Amino acid sequence: MGIEQSQAAVSLEADVLVIGGGPSGVWAALSAANEGARVVLADKGFCGSSGATAPSGTGVWYVQPDAQLRYEAKMSRYEMGGRLAEDSWMNRVLDKAFERMHNLADWGYPFPVDETGKQVVRGLQGPEYMKLMRKLALKAKVKILDHSPALELLADDHGVGGARGVRTQSGEPWEVRAGAVVIATGGCAFLSKALGCNVLTGDGYLLAAEAGAEMSGMEFSNAYAISPSFSSVTKTAYYRYASFYYEDGTIVEGAGSQRGRSVIARNLLQGRQVYARLDQAPEDIIPRLRVGQTNFFLPFDRHGIDPFKDLFPVTLRLEGTVRGTGGIHIVDENCATIVPGLYAAGDAATRELICGGFTGGGSHNAAWAMSSGSFSGRGAAEYALALGVNATNRNLRGLSSTPLVDRGAASHAAKTAERVQEIKDVTHPYDRNLFRTESVLDDSLNRLDALWKDIRETPVARDGQAYKARESAAMTATTRWMYHSAKRRTETRGMHKRVDYPALDAGQRFRLISSGLDDIKVRTAKVAEEVVLV
Amino acid sequence: MIEIVSESKCIQCNLCVSVCPTNVFDRVDGNIPVIARQDDCQTCFMCELYCPVDALYVAPDAEASVIAAEDDLESRGLIGSYREKIGWGPGRTPITKHPLMLAGNN
Numbered sequence: 102m103g104i105e106q107s108q109a110a111v112s113l114e115a116d117v118l119v120i121g122g123g124p125s126g127v128w129a130a131l132s133a134a135n136e137g138a139r140v141v142l143a144d145k146g147f148c149g150s151s152g153a154t155a156p157s158g159t160g161v162w163y164v165q166p167d168a169q170l171r172y173e174a175k176m177s178r179y180e181m182g183g184r185l186a187e188d189s190w191m192n193r194v195l196d197k198a199f200e201r202m203h204n205l206a207d208w209g210y211p212f213p214v215d216e217t218g219k220q221v222v223r224g225l226q227g228p229e230y231m232k233l234m235r236k237l238a239l240k241a242k243v244k245i246l247d248h249s250p251a252l253e254l255l256a257d258d259h260g261v262g263g264a265r266g267v268r269t270q271s272g273e274p275w276e277v278r279a280g281a282v283v284i285a286t287g288g289c290a291f292l293s294k295a296l297g298c299n300v301l302t303g304d305g306y307l308l309a310a311e312a313g314a315e316m317s318g319m320e321f322s323n324a325y326a327i328s329p330s331f332s333s334v335t336k337t338a339y340y341r342y343a344s345f346y347y348e349d350g351t352i353v354e355g356a357g358s359q360r361g362r363s364v365i366a367r368n369l370l371q372g373r374q375v376y377a378r379l380d381q382a383p384e385d386i387i388p389r390l391r392v393g394q395t396n397f398f399l400p401f402d403r404h405g406i407d408p409f410k411d412l413f414p415v416t417l418r419l420e421g422t423v424r425g426t427g428g429i430h431i432v433d434e435n436c437a438t439i440v441p442g443l444y445a446a447g448d449a450a451t452r453e454l455i456c457g458g459f460t461g462g463g464s465h466n467a468a469w470a471m472s473s474g475s476f477s478g479r480g481a482a483e484y485a486l487a488l489g490v491n492a493t494n495r496n497l498r499g500l501s502s503t504p505l506v507d508r509g510a511a512s513h514a515a516k517t518a519e520r521v522q523e524i525k526d527v528t529h530p531y532d533r534n535l536f537r538t539e540s541v542l543d544d545s546l547n548r549l550d551a552l553w554k555d556i557r558e559t560p561v562a563r564d565g566q567a568y569k570a571r572e573s574a575a576m577t578a579t580t581r582w583m584y585h586s587a588k589r590r591t592e593t594r595g596m597h598k599r600v601d602y603p604a605l606d607a608g609q610r611f612r613l614i615s616s617g618l619d620d621i622k623v624r625t626a627k628v629a630e631e632v633v634l635v
Numbered sequence: 636m637i638e639i640v641s642e643s644k645c646i647q648c649n650l651c652v653s654v655c656p657t658n659v660f661d662r663v664d665g666n667i668p669v670i671a672r673q674d675d676c677q678t679c680f681m682c683e684l685y686c687p688v689d690a691l692y693v694a695p696d697a698e699a700s701v702i703a704a705e706d707d708l709e710s711r712g713l714i715g716s717y718r719e720k721i722g723w724g725p726g727r728t729p730i731t732k733h734p735l736m737l738a739g740n741n
Contacts, residue, residue, distance in 0.1 A: 146656030299677035333697035400695035
């Protein structure tokens with residue numbers, strides 16, 4: 102086969118292509134541009150509003166470089182995460198996030214000022230943060246392609262060399278040839294409508310796996326967030342002030358935001374609606390809470406509910422690997438994968454290195470996005486710039502595992518909707534994913550095998566809706582890595598709960614690396630550090 | 636979900652068409668944008684926040700479309716309320732600078 106001629110309406114050459122325009126993607130783009138690389142960033146939606154961060158407020162794992170404070174910060178999730186985090190990674194991430202937060206202050210983020218007029222670095226408000234990040238990317242001459250989902254990576258025998266897709270608003274094909282690619286597509290929340298998460302369908306996991314990359318920690322993929330049952334707002338921090346009730350007003354014993362979500366889930370599974378009320382919040386902090394997370398109150402205000410005084414029904418929405426910690430396995434300090442030229446950042450990459458098997462939600466993921474974005478962007482730029490003359494005239498081919506055919510071929514939209522429903526049916530239910538047993542995992546995997554085979558054989562027409570078929574493929578592949586890993590880990594560790602193995606097994610302090618598309622393989626890998634934080 | 640594009644307020648800037656991460660709107664030549672794929676709305680409120688004239692309303696219900704009457708919402712002060720709280724728009728201060736932010740996010 103000769104060099105494929107590009108038919109793309111948008112055909113670009115770059116040193117680094119970043120796929121995904123949330124915080125980690127933009128940090129990667131900025132860091133690559135800072136090394137002198139020509140950078141293109143392609144987002145499935147709109148860089149600035151896409152992803153879990155933009156519509157949210159987020160704390161940041163921002164800790165002063167004081168030995169005691171840093172020690173406490175590192176220990177805060179170490180045991181809960183099943184001792185799978187690594188000291189050296191936590192140090193690097195704390196250092197880089199600290200630096201990046203001060204960059205944000207210098208570059209225009211409107212932090213509050215104290216009585217002396219000095220800016221005080223605090224948590225970030227998503228809309229403001231991502232509006233600034235887009236502005237910074239444009240200023241750094243990053244070429245942004247909005248509404249441009251990637252359908253497949255391009256590669257040759259030397260490694261990854263770009264990607265191509267179809268722009269959803271114009272239906273035009275796009276192609277970017279690049280010396281290195283950073284996957285920054287976020288995690289996978291299985292279209293659960295968790296806030297901002299419906300664009301997070303594991304697309305980058307699939308792209309990376311098709312190039313031969315591995316996943317790590319995919320068993321840590323069953324994060325569920327509390328939200329009012331009618332609402333998408335899955336901000337759970339304030340539920341620390343909640344009491345939980347049945348319809349008759351009696352208290353739900355043991356229910357809580359931190360460790361009591363299982364109690365809520367078991368009630369919901371039995372068909373008993375659970376209600377919440379933030380009645381443990383002291384009166385005097387309410388104004389501060391209202392300012393701290395504006396969007397938390399939005400659904401209540403619009404429904405005329407006072408969450409401090411009124412009961413409201415709650416549900417648990419799946420946040421999968423967005424607040425879970427599994428993702429693409431990275432093999433060095435530049436967040437490289439095992440595939441030459443391919444890097445991973447943000448929630449697309451595993452976050453076990455800083456929070457083990459406990460949630461990355463609330464602050465850790467935000468710090469990880471800044472730091473892994475920075476590491477991968479720089480690493481990708483160095484790699485691409487070192488290619489020199491070898492970067493051009495590459496014999497690149499598309500890597501999609503599902504056949505991509507010319508537009509105009511039969512549409513499978515109805516079929517895609519059916520598949521999406523099946524994916525939701527095997528991932529959302531608490532008795533399939535939150536509480537795991539071998540027999541149910543086997544049942545789900547059988548259904549997923551059938552689904553994968555079907556997806557694998559159905560051609561996808563390269564049109565503006567092609568990305569939806571690819572999302573269903575990505576979510577199916579993601580679930581297969583999750584459940585194969587969950588089956589292999591015959592213990593309860595971090596967020597991974599095996600009802601048939603309810604205790605932690607000290608002999609299983611290892612990582613689970615999953616890979617493959619048709620045949621899923623799971624292997625163990627040692628946690629790099631035997632002794633951490635003595 | 637997104638329920639309203641106000642005919643009386645919309646200035647056809649089509650910013651909502653651009654910023655919607657799930658591509659819910661379609662641009663219409665010589666007219667206001669339409670809500671073309673409401674089922675794809677993820678209720679993230681970003682379109683409403685970016686609308687420079689408060690012509691959009693996202694109902695807080697993520698699971699079902701609910702009937703929303705523009706004049707009623709307007710009289711209850713709900714249209715544009717999120718943008719006002721975030722502090723976007725001329726003459727407003729971003730909420731990120733609010734003195735109560737000094738106490739931290741929680």
